[in-house]
Amino acid sequence: MNEDVNGHRHLLAIADVDRDFIISLLDSARSFAEVSTRPIKKVPALRGRTIANLFLEPSTRTRISFELAAKRLSADVISFSRTTSSISKGESLKDTAKTLVAMGVDAVVIRHSSAGAPKMLTGWVDCSVVNAGDGMHEHPTQALLDLFTMRERLGHLEGLKVAIVGDIDHSRVARSNIQALNKVGAEVLLVAPRSLLPERIEEMGVDITGSLEQALEWCDVLYLLRIQLERVEESRFPSLREYTLQYGLTKPRWQNLKRKPLVMHPGPMNRGVEIESSVADEVESVITGQVTAGVAVRMAVLYELLGGSHG
Amino acid sequence: MNEDVNGHRHLLAIADVDRDFIISLLDSARSFAEVSTRPIKKVPALRGRTIANLFLEPSTRTRISFELAAKRLSADVISFSRTTSSISKGESLKDTAKTLVAMGVDAVVIRHSSAGAPKMLTGWVDCSVVNAGDGMHEHPTQALLDLFTMRERLGHLEGLKVAIVGDIDHSRVARSNIQALNKVGAEVLLVAPRSLLPERIEEMGVDITGSLEQALEWCDVLYLLRIQLERVEESRFPSLREYTLQYGLTKPRWQNLKRKPLVMHPGPMNRGVEIESSVADEVESVITGQVTAGVAVRMAVLYELLGGSHG
Amino acid sequence: MNEDVNGHRHLLAIADVDRDFIISLLDSARSFAEVSTRPIKKVPALRGRTIANLFLEPSTRTRISFELAAKRLSADVISFSRTTSSISKGESLKDTAKTLVAMGVDAVVIRHSSAGAPKMLTGWVDCSVVNAGDGMHEHPTQALLDLFTMRERLGHLEGLKVAIVGDIDHSRVARSNIQALNKVGAEVLLVAPRSLLPERIEEMGVDITGSLEQALEWCDVLYLLRIQLERVEESRFPSLREYTLQYGLTKPRWQNLKRKPLVMHPGPMNRGVEIESSVADEVESVITGQVTAGVAVRMAVLYELLGGSHG
Numbered sequence: 001m002n003e004d005v006n007g008h009r010h011l012l013a014i015a016d017v018d019r020d021f022i023i024s025l026l027d028s029a030r031s032f033a034e035v036s037t038r039p040i041k042k043v044p045a046l047r048g049r050t051i052a053n054l055f056l057e058p059s060t061r062t063r064i065s066f067e068l069a070a071k072r073l074s075a076d077v078i079s080f081s082r083t084t085s086s087i088s089k090g091e092s093l094k095d096t097a098k099t100l101v102a103m104g105v106d107a108v109v110i111r112h113s114s115a116g117a118p119k120m121l122t123g124w125v126d127c128s129v130v131n132a133g134d135g136m137h138e139h140p141t142q143a144l145l146d147l148f149t150m151r152e153r154l155g156h157l158e159g160l161k162v163a164i165v166g167d168i169d170h171s172r173v174a175r176s177n178i179q180a181l182n183k184v185g186a187e188v189l190l191v192a193p194r195s196l197l198p199e200r201i202e203e204m205g206v207d208i209t210g211s212l213e214q215a216l217e218w219c220d221v222l223y224l225l226r227i228q229l230e231r232v233e234e235s236r237f238p239s240l241r242e243y244t245l246q247y248g249l250t251k252p253r254w255q256n257l258k259r260k261p262l263v264m265h266p267g268p269m270n271r272g273v274e275i276e277s278s279v280a281d282e283v284e285s286v287i288t289g290q291v292t293a294g295v296a297v298r299m300a301v302l303y304e305l306l307g308g309s310h311g
Numbered sequence: 312m313n314e315d316v317n318g319h320r321h322l323l324a325i326a327d328v329d330r331d332f333i334i335s336l337l338d339s340a341r342s343f344a345e346v347s348t349r350p351i352k353k354v355p356a357l358r359g360r361t362i363a364n365l366f367l368e369p370s371t372r373t374r375i376s377f378e379l380a381a382k383r384l385s386a387d388v389i390s391f392s393r394t395t396s397s398i399s400k401g402e403s404l405k406d407t408a409k410t411l412v413a414m415g416v417d418a419v420v421i422r423h424s425s426a427g428a429p430k431m432l433t434g435w436v437d438c439s440v441v442n443a444g445d446g447m448h449e450h451p452t453q454a455l456l457d458l459f460t461m462r463e464r465l466g467h468l469e470g471l472k473v474a475i476v477g478d479i480d481h482s483r484v485a486r487s488n489i490q491a492l493n494k495v496g497a498e499v500l501l502v503a504p505r506s507l508l509p510e511r512i513e514e515m516g517v518d519i520t521g522s523l524e525q526a527l528e529w530c531d532v533l534y535l536l537r538i539q540l541e542r543v544e545e546s547r548f549p550s551l552r553e554y555t556l557q558y559g560l561t562k563p564r565w566q567n568l569k570r571k572p573l574v575m576h577p578g579p580m581n582r583g584v585e586i587e588s589s590v591a592d593e594v595e596s597v598i599t600g601q602v603t604a605g606v607a608v609r610m611a612v613l614y615e616l617l618g619g620s621h622g
Numbered sequence: 623m624n625e626d627v628n629g630h631r632h633l634l635a636i637a638d639v640d641r642d643f644i645i646s647l648l649d650s651a652r653s654f655a656e657v658s659t660r661p662i663k664k665v666p667a668l669r670g671r672t673i674a675n676l677f678l679e680p681s682t683r684t685r686i687s688f689e690l691a692a693k694r695l696s697a698d699v700i701s702f703s704r705t706t707s708s709i710s711k712g713e714s715l716k717d718t719a720k721t722l723v724a725m726g727v728d729a730v731v732i733r734h735s736s737a738g739a740p741k742m743l744t745g746w747v748d749c750s751v752v753n754a755g756d757g758m759h760e761h762p763t764q765a766l767l768d769l770f771t772m773r774e775r776l777g778h779l780e781g782l783k784v785a786i787v788g789d790i791d792h793s794r795v796a797r798s799n800i801q802a803l804n805k806v807g808a809e810v811l812l813v814a815p816r817s818l819l820p821e822r823i824e825e826m827g828v829d830i831t832g833s834l835e836q837a838l839e840w841c842d843v844l845y846l847l848r849i850q851l852e853r854v855e856e857s858r859f860p861s862l863r864e865y866t867l868q869y870g871l872t873k874p875r876w877q878n879l880k881r882k883p884l885v886m887h888p889g890p891m892n893r894g895v896e897i898e899s900s901v902a903d904e905v906e907s908v909i910t911g912q913v914t915a916g917v918a919v920r921m922a923v924l925y926e927l928l929g930g931s932h933g
Binding site for chain 3 (some may be wrong): 047048049050076078079095098099100101103104268
């Protein structure tokens with residue numbers, strides 16, 4: 001979390017936060033998770049605050065997750081996406097954001113196709129900024145909800161063995177998770193063909209393998225990335241069939257395992273590509289658990305940025 | 312109303328409910344109708360509950376009616392339609408619904424082009440489901456608001472003589488109304504050319520005529536269905552001109568009547584097709600009354616499913 | 623403000639209101655502006671009321687401004703625009719509006735491409751109507767927020783010298799501002815080529831000049847209109863380059879001024895057309911101040927129409 005000269009707090013990247021912040025946020029998220037199990041799923045923590053959802057890349061899951069998080073804290077939410085908004089036509093992100101803030105917005109939750117857009121925003125606006133995914137850079141709340149899920153299911157994070165499988169190079173989810181896992185003392189193994197790994201990724205403190213079998217033997221958590229089908233056309237990507245053969249969690253692979261890892265996925269799953277449909281059905285409760293955790297973690301983030309007595 | 316093994320209650324079809332449920336729901340709707348006449352049109356009945364509007368077929372009236380019903384019960388609402396939602400792209404209805412429910416949604420209100428989609432949903436999700444129209448199957452809240460309107464205007468339902476005019480075969484509104492009217496002891500007469508009647512429709516306990524004049528002599532309520540103009544191209548449909556001549560409520564037909572029935576229409580009306588514009592103006596207050604009743608009936612349904620002490 | 627025979631109050635045009643109304647509304651807006659500076663930016667003034675945003679022309683700024691104004695008064699808001707609404711397809715504005723009102727809407731805020739549409743609406747519906755911009759006719763809340771900004775910044779309105787620069791002929795913003803400024807005793811000078819001035823505009827009590835230099839010497843407030851780029855193709859419009867040369871607030875023009883006027887713009891600015899980007903940066907705080915004023919003024923308008931003890 002960053003705090004700017006005006007005392008506004010932002011969540012832009014896992015790179016900016018330390019272990020203590022992560023752990024304290026996960027603790028706070030646990031209390032908020034309890035709120036969502038009550039018949040009255042609402043606390044007055046952010047009553048009268050206004051949160052703007054500025055989603056300039058298509059997204060429904062993350063947008064609705066932030067919207068619900070804000071509403072359960074009793075905040076008002078204004079949402080706009082590229083499609084419904086004339087504001088973004090012929091107007092720069094800067095002018096759009098300044099307009100929002102002039103209307104009295106307390107936080108902007110932004111998804112943008114360019115890495116660094118949320119950080120630029122903090123230089124322009126007089127309010128908190130939350131990165132909801134920026135280009136191939138980071139998606140910090142996704143990493144936090146993933147860690148939350150691992151800790152709730154397995155009881156601890158330190159020393160946890162996490163294998164991340166897929167197109168690491170294009171994945172902001174992977175970038176945020178690798179750093180978050182490192183910070184809390186988990187070990188990370190990347191499973192991917194060399195062509196889908198960023199250069200010098202080893203410097204991030206991870207191990208690498210091309211063998212899913214080896215990873216399955218080793219890991220406590222198997223984290224499958226979503227294959228973006230439009231990338232498969234690119235030259236350095238294997239064919240879908242080849243990808244599934246080498247890196248897909250197929251039924252035989254799954255059934256052969258004596259000790260089954262926790263299988264996670266940021267959703268939505270490509271059934272039949274990164275995971276066989278029958279295996280997906282078996283592990284589905286963890287993946288919907290990630291969705292549930294998402295609301296709780298985002299409540300904790302918004303509360304931390306806007307509701308705390310710091311800043 | 313159905314109750315599933317987990318204790319969740321659903322409203323999927325008029326076929327599933329009995330007379331007592333209908334009458335008790337209409338009684339409850341009467342109290343909620345009173346709420347909408349107050350300066351402060353809001354009760355705290357469902358505060359902290361979350362209702363998802365999942366409209367996968369274009370609709371504004373019904374969607375806004377459910378949205379207002381939920382808000383007047385103090386529930387939070389999240390809405391998404393096919394157009395604004397990337398969630399439905401490349402993701403099955405099942406995965407979309409599971410994601411919503413994982414976020415802590417208490418009820419899904421669904422409109423879908425396939426008959427049976429709401430029922431399928433109940434097998435997948437751990438929350439209440441309301442059918443807001445599924446293909447050519449049912450539209451149960453429409454039938455309930457129609458009965459509400461008839462009872463408020465005419466004082467009773469039992470023995471009421473209702474003529475339903477138009478394209479019965481493609482109409483989920485007709486299917487739900489026929490069953491609801493049968494259950495409360497009203498008599499139903501269908502007015503349509505044979506080509507627009509489903510086979511073996513007589514088995515639903517209705518009479519049939521091809522003569523609007525005969526129906527007008529007989530009925531207490533004349534229920535005009537909306538002609539879907541895109542169907543007129545189909546071979547078994549008469550031309551528009553022919554339809555209006557035979558089945559339209561024209562000014563001469565209306566003026567000739569000694570005893571005028573209550574004229575109803577689910578809206579929006581095709582002025583000049585199923586009803587002449589000047590007649591529409593005369594009977595408009597009943598039709599806007601149906602719209603008003605819609606909010607009250609949907610408040611009663613949501614309250615019955617989520618707020619009751621049963622289940 | 624108009625009051626109809628049913629006691630509903632409307633804000634349709636500055637032409638309809640008098641000086642006292644304007645001044646009292648600006649006073650009321652000042653109190654509401656204070657609400658937006660609080661941590662809890664909300665008052666219960668319109669709790670349980672429902673406001674419909676019916677935006678049939680693209681707009682995000684004004685729509686969100688009204689939405690926030692309503693939410694800060696604790697009202698419920700339903701929004702629909704041309705794109706998301708099937709209600710407007712094949713259904714007249716009249717039937718759409720009647721449907722909304724039948725659902726219990728207390729006020730309709732309407733933007734429409736046809737001059738006079740808001741006024742027509744008042745004849746059809748049993749609720750308050752606010753004009754949020756109708757064709758080339760009026761945009762009354764824009765004028766009110768502009769006057770609010772002038773008064774807050776310069777301390778008074780009477781005797782204020784305001785130059786309005788640009789395409790007066792197509793501008794509802796200009797039409798509303800000219801009338802509002804006249805009513806409160808300000809002087810108005812229009813700066814435009816003859817081809818962009820309506821005929822007989824002098825009868826509105828304004829002076830005219832073709833010289834921006836002359837206006838800059840004279841004015842306390844320089845109000846730049848937004849150039850609608852699609853109009854530039856039309857024959858009576860100068861080329862963009864020519865426009866900027868003659869009527870643009872360029873850096874040399876700005877730097878040469880000994881006494882700098884307050885620069886205002888309804889937004890979004892075309893940087894490099896009606897104003898040079900570096901000048902825009904210098905005067906930006908006033909323009910975002912207009913945006914902030916917009917929420918306060920719209921809160922005052924909605925409260926005046928719906929919350930007052932009159933009517």
